[in-house]
Amino acid sequence: MALFTLGINHHTAPLSVREQVAFQAERVRHALHDLTRCKPVEEAAILSTCNRTEVYLATDAPDSAAHWLAEYHSLPHHELAPYLYTHPEREAVRHVFRVACGLDSMVLGEPQILGQMKEAARFAEEAGTLGTTLHKLFQHSFAVAKEVRSTTAIGANVVSMAAAAVRMAERIFDRLSDQRVLFIGAGEMIELCARHFAAQHPKQIVVANRTTERGLALAQRFDGTAIRLEDLADRLAQFDIVVSCTASPLPILGLGLVERAIRARRHRPMFMVDLAVPRDIEIEVGEMDDVFLYTIDDLALIVESGLESRQAAVLSAEAIITERVDVFLRWLATRGSVPLIRALRDSCERARRHELEHAMKLVARGEEPLRVLEQLSHRLTNKFLHAPTQALSQAADGHDELHALVARLFHLHGEASRND
Incomplete structure (x- = not known):
């Protein structure tokens, strides 16, 4: 069995395509079982984030996995194929190491991807699809990411999506301290956004989440309150800034709901950030005159701070990765000699x-x-x-x-x- 990386990301596919092949966290284990049961795949792990969906495989038939990815999401393979990349052994290992280090991220050097990769490894282990090869690959990836982050400036002046969202909001409103902020969801990205917005001391912070207890736990960390998702229709008009990032497969905020909120606000502007994949806010909302809607792809265009220092560190990081790829491939080669030994x-x-x-x-x-x-x-x-x-x-x-x-x-x- 050979090692492969298969997937799409923000380099190869627009958001409209990426959201069609995203995996919700609760569906990853089922998907892994389906892949390894139906296809000639010995080991598998799935990484699904806002910017990428990647499948790490030990298989001799990567094409069958590509067809599976399209079939699983009910897409014609020929429509998805132009956006897909498949990396064999050395390129696969190098790609995984670069992803773990944040070198392939929309925001160069961002640290969140490492936690997401650890979660992908945990899901695969729980599903029973994380064999010796992928286990070793992930462990090497984490070690390389730690080495790169501790010995280079790749993490210096990191600008996250959350920081970019605050920067864009400051362009809309004179003072964020006068605004009311609503966060929809209670995951890692919302927590990061809440931390950045809370630093601007807004007038009010409210968290809306499907699980009220989890939403309240997050809100209280920032002196905020929590509401149920069901209350959004009645409360949306109260907020000047809305940041959403949930795992919902369907939009949470539709055009009609936002139109009613804008009328109730007497057309005062509303700043909205949709960090979810698939999107939480219907795309038509962005066409409204009094709504400033930004997606993760939009925010990427304004992420510039610290870019030069991080770019300067890329050469050092790439050198480390090249060396560590050779180490891993030597280990992989010895695996083939085990039966003979x-x-x-x-x-x-x-x-x-x-x-x-x-x-x-x-x-x-x-x-x-x-x-x-x-x-x-x-x-x-x-x-x-x-x-x-x-x-x-x-x-x-x-x-x-x-x-x-x-x-x-x-x-x-x-x-x-x-x-x-």
């Missing part, structure tokens, strides 16, 4: 046991122990060397290559050159 050891062990039993019988018959030991050592030496010496004697084609290989295996380079 096991067979070699078993053969030698059988020979050892046979000769030991023969020697013990001689001692039992009264033979001199030192003489038996001497005989034992000669017999073992002859048995272990019989195959390689016979191969050398009978070799015709490829004699030089075989000669060099035996010299390397038995560390005979010095002796061989003296006998030439």
